[in-house]
Amino acid sequence: MSLQKCQTEGCDGQGCVTLEIIQAPLYEADANRFKVVCCECATSISDEVQKEHGLAKWREVVPVVGLPATIGSGSDSYPAKVTEVSASGKRIKVQRLCYHAGEGHDYFGTQVWVVTDEPEGDERVYTLRKNGRWIQQGDSINGQGIGLGFARAHQNPSF
Numbered sequence: 001m002s003l004q005k006c007q008t009e010g011c012d013g014q015g016c017v018t019l020e021i022i023q024a025p026l027y028e029a030d031a032n033r034f035k036v037v038c039c040e041c042a043t044s045i046s047d048e049v050q051k052e053h054g055l056a057k058w059r060e061v062v063p064v065v066g067l068p069a070t071i072g073s074g075s076d077s078y079p080a081k082v083t084e085v086s087a088s089g090k091r092i093k094v095q096r097l098c099y100h101a102g103e104g105h106d107y108f109g110t111q112v113w114v115v116t117d118e119p120e121g122d123e124r125v126y127t128l129r130k131n132g133r134w135i136q137q138g139d140s141i142n143g144q145g146i147g148l149g150f151a152r153a154h155q156n157p158s159f
C-alpha cells in the first residue's frame with residue numbers, strides 16, 4: 001500500500017493522517033478543510049489550529065511503520081509504536097515503549113511521562129474491524145482498541 005506525500009510544503013513525510021481543519025468561527029465549512037499530512041505535521045497543525053480556537057479532527061489515520069500508538073488497558077494507557085503493517089493494511093504489529101515520569105509529573109494531577117524506545121518491548125497484533133476500530137487480534141469487536149497517531153501514557157490513580 002503506498003501513501004501520498006505529506007501536503008505540507010517541504011515535508012517528505014508520508015501522508016498517513018487525514019485532518020479536517022475547522023477554523024474559527026466553527027460553523028464555517030470550508031471546502032478545502034481536508035488535508036493529508038504526516039503524523040508530525042498533523043500534531044503541529046492541530047496545536048496551531050487549537051491556539052486560534054479552531055478545531056483539527058483526525059478523520060483517518062493509516063498505520064505506517066514507526067507511527068506512534070496508544071494501547072488502552074482498562075482505564076490506563078500505554079505508549080507504543082507500529083512496527084509492522086500487513087500488505088492489506090488491515091493488520092498491524094505494535095510494540096510497547098518505555099516510559100518514565102518526567103519533570104513536573106503529578107500522579108494525581110497532570111501526569112508527565114517521557115516516552116522512549118524499547119527494542120525488547122512487548123509486541124501485540126491488532127486488526128482493523130468492520131466498525132473501523134483497531135482491536136487486538138483474538139478479541140471481540142467490542143474489545144479494547146488502540147489509538148493511532150499519538151503515544152500517550154496514563155495511569156488511573158484510583159487503582
Ligand SMILES: [Zn+2]
Nearest residue numbers: 006011038041
Ligand atoms: Zn509532514
